[in-house]
Amino acid sequence: xxxxxxxxxxxxxxxxxxxxxxxxxxxxxxxxxxxxxxxxxxxxxxxxxxxxxxxxxxxxxxxxxxxxxxxxxxxxxxxxxxxxxxxxxxxxxxxxxxxxxxxxxxxxxxxxxxxxxxxxxxxxxxxxxxxxxxxxxxxxxxxxxxxxxxxxxxxxxxxxxxxxxxxxxxxxxxxxxxxxxxxxxxxxxxxxxxxxxxxxxxxxxxxxxxxxxxxxxxxxxxxxxxxxxxxxxxxxx
Numbered sequence: 001x002x003x004x005x006x007x008x009x010x011x012x013x014x015x016x017x018x019x020x021x022x023x024x025x026x027x028x029x030x031x032x033x034x035x036x037x038x039x040x041x042x043x044x045x046x047x048x049x050x051x052x053x054x055x056x057x058x059x060x061x062x063x064x065x066x067x068x069x070x071x072x073x074x075x076x077x078x079x080x081x082x083x084x085x086x087x088x089x090x091x092x093x094x095x096x097x098x099x100x101x102x103x104x105x106x107x108x109x110x111x112x113x114x115x116x117x118x119x120x121x122x123x124x125x126x127x128x129x130x131x132x133x134x135x136x137x138x139x140x141x142x143x144x145x146x147x148x149x150x151x152x153x154x155x156x157x158x159x160x161x162x163x164x165x166x167x168x169x170x171x172x173x174x175x176x177x178x179x180x181x182x183x184x185x186x187x188x189x190x191x192x193x194x195x196x197x198x199x200x201x202x203x204x205x206x207x208x209x210x211x212x213x214x215x216x217x218x219x220x221x222x223x224x225x226x227x228x229x230x231x232x233x234x235x236x237x
Contacts, residue, residue, distance in 0.1 A: 002092035058090045102139060109138045112216055114223055119231030126155045130226070133219065142215030143204045149218045150201025153194060153225065160185060160229050173198050190228055193221040 014021055063069050113134065121127065133148035150173070157176040164183070171179075177198065181191040200218045204210045210218075 002089050004092050004096045058094050106138050119233045123159055137215055142212045143210040145215045146200050146204040146210040146218050149222045153197050190225055197221055
């Protein structure tokens with residue numbers, strides 16, 4: 001069974017109220033201490049070296065498809081991993097560990113976001129951009145998040161202006177913002193924040209990567225703009 005499925009099954013067991021994780025940890029530690037080793041120290045060192053080599057080779061295979069690299073794995077090694085029948089489990093273990101390492105950062109960044117509760121839900125295109133922008137920020141990709149925030153702004157203004165009769169919603173994002181200000185859809189302050197989002201997205205594409213703090217500022221400005229465009233839900237008595 002792949003590592004991710006094993007961990008998911010274990011998490012389901014640990015979710016039972018009668019299961020105490022601290023008790024299980026003590027139990028596992030006691031088993032490791034009391035159970036005598038079944039191999040010599042030299043064999044354990046060799047096994048660990050072999051595991052490290054396989055993890056390194058798996059990382060090379062992953063990088064080949066996810067980033068530019070000059071590393072070239074020797075064909076026999078690559079064929080061995082791919083033909084050994086467990087390359088899928090090796091990749092599963094690689095991505096499972098990678099995601100677990102990112103969890104604490106993702107939780108911290110999620111807590112920095114504000115709820116986006118709207119009276120009118122935007123069209124699917126806008127909602128999809130918002131979801132992707134938020135996920136990119138939470139998972140530590142601030143530049144991608146900033147670029148997507150710009151796309152959210154543009155799509156939402158096109159939707160809003162297009163819903164008003166007699167107003168042509170085409171043109172650049174700069175033009176859309178200025179039209180929205182002229183028509184009273186955006187205040188001067190929100191227009192200024194919209195231009196900040198526009199510039200940040202442009203710079204993220206054409207100039208420099210975006211820092212995490214900058215991406216968070218962009219998301220917060222976007223939240224204010226979207227809340228104004230689509231309204232806030234009324235409180236229930």
